[in-house]
Amino acid sequence: MSQKQAISCQLSSIKFKQALAKANNVLSSHPVSLTAVKGNLYLQFSTNIQFDGSRGKKFRSKYSVAKLLGVHKCADTAENVAIALEEALKLSRRLLSSTFSWDDYSFWIPSAKLPPHLKQKLASSHICQELIAEYKDYYWATHDFSTPEAAYRSTRGWQKTYLPFLQKLPTEGIFNENAILQALQAYKVNSRTRQQAISRLKGLANYHGIKINWDKFQYSGKLASKKARELSEEEIIAGWQNIKQYQPKRGKKSKYQDLFAWMYGMMAVYGLRNHETLNIQNLTQPFKHPTINLILPAFNDPSNQDKVIYTYGKTGDRLQALPYPLAWIKLFELENIP
Structure with a gap:
């Protein structure tokens, strides 16, 4: 900073302090005062009017002039003090004439303390971006971030199951039925993804207390399901090779890469689900069948020539023999259990 700029800043600071002192002198006989905190101006006053309009115990606090004016910041300059003084006098007249209502100053009320009627009023006029930001804060406050693993799961949950749908809303638009229709245009009418989007948007609306007629967005027909295409043997083998031989451009191979390839191979050969693969009872040691007189050798035992396995899953226990092919x-090196 040059000497000229330093002098200018000092003069500006002196003018601001003088203006603030004069403003508070004017307000000395009023129930409102002005203060500056970290470069922002605030109004201070006491009232026994509660946020829901009832009367109760008197409380005092400071409230941002920037929020009152609808700007990002109301800096500590003499010009802004004059603006803040004008607003303070308006507020004072309302307090003295008993016409003050939090309905006119709802932007000062913390979100958690908003009465229902004001929450509905504010939500209907908030832009989508602001609503999503508040909803994200709520998500963060109600999910587990106590450990790195929990934080990863919670963060991924927001990024994968909430944000993709909420981002379809018009960023600067008002959250209403038109905004919802615009967001849902990205999905097929009878798709399951559209149903997921409606569910997430409904959660956003419910949190902010916005009443929406969701019936008009629901699809009454049968949801379309994707028809699975059967993979060829060549494609299955190529899939295993891609996992086994994958080499990242940077860094080392994942320590779980061999495990992923083995899991893929077992699921491909036996037609197992992932949890059924993990529940194989005779993987590395013999297993006695619980209902018949049969002892199965371990999967990786050379005597188990047919590679019979015993596992269980959601549909119950089962004996799986003669894998194909x-x-x-x-080929998939399945006897080399990671």
Whole structure:
């Protein structure tokens, strides 16, 4: 900073302090005062009018002039003191004439303390971006971030299951039925993804107390389901090779890469689900069948030539024999259990 700029800043600071002192001198006989905190101006006053309009215990606090004016910041300059003084006098007249109502100053009320009628009023006039930001704060406050693993899951949950749908809303637009229609245009009418989007948007609306007629967005027909395409043997083998031989451009291979390839191979050969693969009872040691007189050798035991396994899942226990094709046991190196 040059000497000229330093002098200018000092003069500006002196003018501001003088203006603030004069303003508070004017307000000395009023129930409102002005103060400056970290470069922003605030009004201070006491009232026994509660946020819901009832009367109760008197409380005093300071309130941002910037929020009152609808700007990002009301800096500490002499010009802004004059503006703040004018607003303070208006507020004082309302307090003295008993016409003050928090309905006219709802932007000063903390979100958690908003009465229902003001929450509805504010939400209907808030832009989508602001509503999403508040909803994100609520999500963060109600999910587990106590450990790195929990924080990862919670963060991923927001990024994968909430944000993609909420971002379809018009950023600077008002959250209403038109905004919802605009967001849903990105999805097919009878798709499950659209139903997920409606669910997330409904959660946003419910949190902010916005009443929406969701019936008009629901699809009454049967939801479309994607028809699975059966993979060829060549594609299945290529999939395993891609996992096994994957080499990142930077850094080392994942320590779980061999495990991923093994899991893929077992699921491909036996037609298992992932949890059924993890529940194989005779993977590395013999297993006695619980209902019949049969002892199964371990999966990786050479005597288990048919590679019979015993596992269980959501549909119950089952004996899985003769994997197809049997040659894939060696091709996918499945006997080398990670």
